[in-house]
Amino acid sequence: MKLLKFGGTSLANAEKFLCVADIIEKNIQNKKIAAVLSAPAKITNYLVQTIDNIIKNDNNAQNINIAENIFLELIHNIKKIQPYFCYESIVKLIKIEFKKLKYMIDGIILLQQCPDNVRAILISRGEILSVLIMKYILEARKHNIIVIDPVKNLISKGHYLDSTVNIPRSKKIINKINTTHADIILMAGFIAGNKKEELVVLGRNGSDYSAAVLAACLNASCCEIWTDVDGVFTSDPREVIDSYLLKSISYQEAMELSYFGAKVLHPRTIEPIAQFKIPCIIKNTNNLKSPGTLICEENKTEKNFLKGVTHLDNIVMFSISGSSIKNTLSITGRIFTAIAQKKIKIVLITQSSSEHTINFCVLENYMNSVKSALTEEFRLELKEKILNPISIEKELSILSIVGSYIRMKHNIASKIFYILGSSNINILAIAQGSSQHSISMVVNKKNILNAVKIIHNTMFSNKKIITVFLIGIGGVGSTLIQQILQQQNFLNEKNINIKICVIANSKKILIVNNGINLSCWEKEFKKSQEQFSLEKLISLTRKHHFLNPTIIDCTSDQYLSEEYSAFLKNGFNIVTSNKKANTNNFEYYTKIRKIALNTNKKFFYETNVGAGLPIISTLKQLLNTGDTVIKCQGILSGSLSFIFGKLEEGVLLSQATKEAKNLGFTEPHPADDLSGIDVARKILILAREMGYHKELKDVKIEPILPQNFKKYQDINEFLLKIKDVDSYFVEKTKKAQKEGKVLRFVGTIDKKGQCTVKIEEINITDPLYKIKNGENVIAFYSKYYQPVPLVLKGYGAGNNVTASGIFSDLLRTIS
Incomplete structure (x- = not known):
């Protein structure tokens, strides 16, 4: 039958x-x-x-x-x-x-x-x-x-x-x-x-x-439960996209999953089939080809001993405490009896060894009944202050991880604590050992979906997921998308899943919660009619609890950079090529880092200084290992590296600037490069990384062009007027060449922390001498690296190297 x-x-x-x-x-x-x-x-x-x-x-x-x-x-x-x-x-x-x-x-x-x-x-x-x-x-x-x-x-x-x-x-x-x-x-x-x-x-x-x-x-001989789902999943597939169907689970595992919130079966259903050892299969009338999930006495087909992550919401936790509790006989028994008389189940209980505090959880709709029952039961103890006032914590959920003999696995609990702790999810209570097949913990309800996703992703799918919110789709942003698309096979082999769920510019935004199809993103972006706003990004991650949400800022927008602190507070990592945040006032510079540290979020900005060159990470490694940087000097603008290299070859400044712009080396307006402010920002960032409390005004800039060039806001007019100084730079270049030197635009931090940005004549023995054609270079003179400095050089301009640097930072968010 x-x-x-x-x-x-x-x-x-x-x-x-x-x-x-x-x-x-x-x-x-x-x-x-x-x-x-x-x-x-x-x-x-x-x-x-x-x-x-x-x-x-x-x-x-x-x-x-x-x-x-x-x-x-x-x-x-x-x-x-x-x-x-x-x-x-x-x-x-x-x-x-x-x-x-x-x-x-x-x-x-x-x-x-x-x-x-x-x-x-x-x-x-x-x-x-x-x-x-x-x-x-x-x-x-x-x-x-x-x-x-x-x-x-x-x-x-x-x-x-x-x-x-x-x-x-x-x-x-x-x-x-x-x-x-x-x-x-x-x-x-x-x-x-x-x-x-x-x-x-x-x-x-x-x-x-x-x-x-x-x-x-x-x-x-068998009981088949036909419903509208394929069977029992490792988590609710509506909440966790990567959850997968279990081929089989034991009666005990099914009981734990159902007791702590899994909605496929109720614990009462499992009791008779377990008692009489009747195999039960969960099947789907909407998908007859699905094999379903077998619930049986002994699970033999699932290799992974972990079976699921589930949660029970709308929980309240009662705390009964008092220094004299240990002298009160049968306190726990009296709690159980008082609640049992109301026919209310205690979902989870924890107790200190000395019985100074007893915590237990019930469903929220029983809160008032339990409170009145306990108040009556312990009326005298509360009156005499033998017990502290009964404490009730609301808006809680219970997170449960279910698996075969899970309490026998020595590293599971520690791994769970580490994962949740790294995500700033506080555990209010834990029950382990009372069941051989589950570990349960109480967390704030607002964190429960994020906790379920993080635990499932780490312990079941083994996928390292990054959810990307990309802002800025000019040359660098578009190139980054192409690089991620090209690396899909490699990323899959490494179990890395980069899901770009948001693509935005200053005007509009494209949102696809499960990830945008990168092969046709431009077409989809053009179709989008939704206006861009920063508030939408924060509300999205609150609503959908994305895994490892990361803002990538490929703009140079000041307002956006001033929102980094809000992004970090709301659970985002930040990867940015935008230098405005790190060159804002020093108070904001330190504020971002404090928030990132307190929220355990990543803030990466390697491309702020050297595009694809690992300048900042190298400097941090020097400082972290006890080295002291005495002086650093570098050519930190790919556009100016190109322009001054062309001057050396006899090309006029106006022509070299035009070529650099056409190659995409300069900012949209070349005046931003020739003003020296971009290099000044980079030097300021390095100075701050070295521990100097500097502001942008403290960086002394000797501009390349006369002050009156600031008035030329039109790009074409600017490129035309720059011809007026061609002869000056021809003479200046020839003079340097006669002395066996070349002209370079150099940023320097000296041993006193003084920061300068100016044109310098560089001799042939200097590491900066041969740098041109868009290359960048930085020379660190330190306690360990002198008189020969530690030199990093390579291309410092162009969409490919900048996008590559951002890509590298993005992958560091899962390290």
């Missing part, structure tokens, strides 16, 4: 009803099939709402008519598809049932209350009618059907709205039913009967529970 159970979404319309009938038929292979059915989707909700509306003095019983029309439309559509379906007979039966329901509703309206026994009858009509419809479908297909009445055959005890079945007694009754003439057994889910043979319902997920009970009563 195999038992099949079908949920409401599997019976939502005529096509789905007939699909369920097909599944039942295909499972008949020389053995009988039993099927338990829920009400069609939404029916129970309409029936509940009808009652609730009346009790709230809203006598509108329209929902009952909606429910009736759903059934009538359902069977009307079945008639169109299923031959020999007894449509007229079932229409009469449905109308009779709803006539009875409406009569009951009239009584509720009159009394303005609904007794629980009446409520149970009303809310269970959907299941009874589902069985009736399925019986007629299968009989139309020439099958012999027997319907088990759960009221007479499932004997239960408890409340009308939340009963528990006595399986041994029910089994004896069901075994007396003669089923020899039938090949299919049908039963309505959710329903049972009490000792008075009154209808009762089985509470939350009651249909699944009654299916497990019937499987035990019939000694079924």
Whole structure:
């Protein structure tokens, strides 16, 4: 005997009803099939709402008519598809049932209350009618059907709205039913009967529970739960994109997952199948090809001992404490007893060894009941101040990691703590050891989705994910996208997943939460009509809890750079080629670093100084290893390196500047390069990295061009006027060459920390002598590197090297 159970979404319309009938038929292979059915989707909700509306003095019983029309439309559509379906007979039966329901509703309206026994009858009509419809479908297909009445055959005890079945007694009754003439057994889910043979319902997920009970009563070889998901996943796939389907899990693992929030099965469903060792398979009526998940006594197919990450929300934590608690006998027992009398379950409990503090968690909707029960129980202790006032912490969630004998794995807890700690997620309480198969911890509800994603990503998928918010798609930004696209295969081999979810410029923004298709991003960006705003970036990450969210700033925007502190506070890493933040006032410079340190976020800006050259990281390594930089000197502008190299070759300044602009070496306006301010910013950044408290005004700039050139804002006019100084630079170049020297635009930090930026004559022995054609160079003279300096050189301009430097910084965010 195999038992099949079908949920409401599997019976939502005529096509789905007939699909369920097909599944039942295909499972008949020389053995009988039993099927338990829920009400069609939404029916129970309409029936509940009808009652609730009346009790709230809203006598509108329209929902009952909606429910009736759903059934009538359902069977009307079945008639169109299923031959020999007894449509007229079932229409009469449905109308009779709803006539009875409406009569009951009239009584509720009159009394303005609904007794629980009446409520149970009303809310269970959907299941009874589902069985009736399925019986007629299968009989139309020439099958012999027997319907088990759960009221007479499932004997239960408890409340009308939340009963528990006595399986041994029910089994004896069901075994007396003669089923020899039938090949299919049908039963309505959710329903049972009490000792008075009154209808009762089985509470939350009651249909699944009654299916497990019937499987035990019939000694079924297997129980299949058909629903609208493929099976049990390592986490909720709606929350964690990288979650994957588990082939199998043990009863104990399934129990832990369901107890702490997994919604595929309720713990009550697992108890009967585990007790009677009945294999259970979760399958999907919307995806018949999916193998589903097997729940069995011993899990043999899953290699990974970890099975899932789940969470239970809307938790409150009570703390009972006091220096005299240790002298009060049975304090823990009294807590349990007081709460048990209210029929409330404690979800998690932790206790200090000395019993000075006891923390326990319950669902939030029980908070007031628990508080009143404890206040009454410990009235004297609270009055005499033997106990401190009862503390309640709200807005909490419980995060659980489930796996086979997880408490035996020596490094799991420490790994979890490290992962959450690195993400600034505080653990308020932990329970480990009480279960062999799970570790549970209490965290703030606002952090729970982020915690689940981080734990799952680190411990299940082994993927290093970076979620990128790219701002600025000029030459550097566009090149960076192309470089990331070209490296996809390499990144996949290294288990690195860079998801660019946002691409923006100053005017508009493209957002794709699961990652933009980089092969056609320009086309998609042009289609986007959404205006750009910084607030959208922060609200996006709060809403979707992206993993490792990272702002990449490829602009030179001052306002954007002033928002770095807000980005860091809201959980972003920052990778930037924009020098404005690091050359803002020193107070802001230090503020960014303090926030990054306190939030444990990365702030990388290698391209601020040398494009793709590792100048800043090299300087930090020197300082971190105890070296002292005495002096540094460099050519830190690719555009000026190119221009002054061309002067050496006899090219006029105006022509060299024009060439540099055409090659993309300069800023949009070449005046920004020739003013020396760009090099001054780079020197300021290096000085600050070396520990000098400097402002931009402290960098002495000897400009290349006369002051009156500042007025030429038009680029073409500027390039025309620059010809006026060509002759001056021809003479200056020749003079240097006569002395065996070359002209270079040099930034210097001397041993006193003085910063200068100016044209210098460089002799042939200097490391700066041969630097031209867009190259950059920095020479560090230090305690360890003298008289021969540590020299870094390479291209310091161009989209490719700058984008490469940003790419390198981006990968460092997951180191």
